[in-house]
Amino acid sequence: MKLNQVPLLTDENISPKVVACLRNMGLDVLDAKEQLWYGTDDEELxxxxxxxxxFILTHDSDFGTLAINQGKPCYGILYLRLKNLRSINVIRACEGLLRRNIEIHPYTIWVVEDTRIRIRYLI
Structure with a gap:
């Protein structure tokens, strides 16, 4: 499937501005903050x-630790490991990803950095 077809669960560290922008781009986004899941354990998410x-959209590397080191079942993670986490920068990074029309597969972790993207397969 294409990245713009992937349903997302946004971690509470993702700005509401980013969530709104993703929805405006047509993505299916379930936001932890809107669900009142503040402080919910990462394992539950x-x-x-x-x-x-x-896919979990996050700025938190702990999800990768749960999936890789602890073997927690995980559909997918988009880990935004950007130097500047201001909303506008995160939105630009997401827009850039979506413009690429990337094929994305379940059971993968995507580490999105300022200059590169790394993909790790979980199975």
Whole structure:
């Protein structure tokens, strides 16, 4: 499937401005803050995302640790490891990803940095 077709679960560290922009771009976004999941354990979020076949969009490397080191079932992670986490910069990075029309596969972790993207397959 294409990246713009991937349902997302946004971690609470993703700005509401980014969430709104992603929705305006046509993405299916479930936001942890809107669900009032403040302070919800990362393990619970990764489990919810797995059950609903959603990629987690986050600035937090802990999700990768859960999936890789602890073997927690994970549908996918988009880890935005950017130097500047201001909303406008995150939005630009997301827009850039979507413009590429990338094919994305479940059970992968995408580490999106300022100058590169790394992909790790979980299975």
């Amino acid at each position: 990764i489990t919810s995302a797995y059950r609903e076949h959603r």
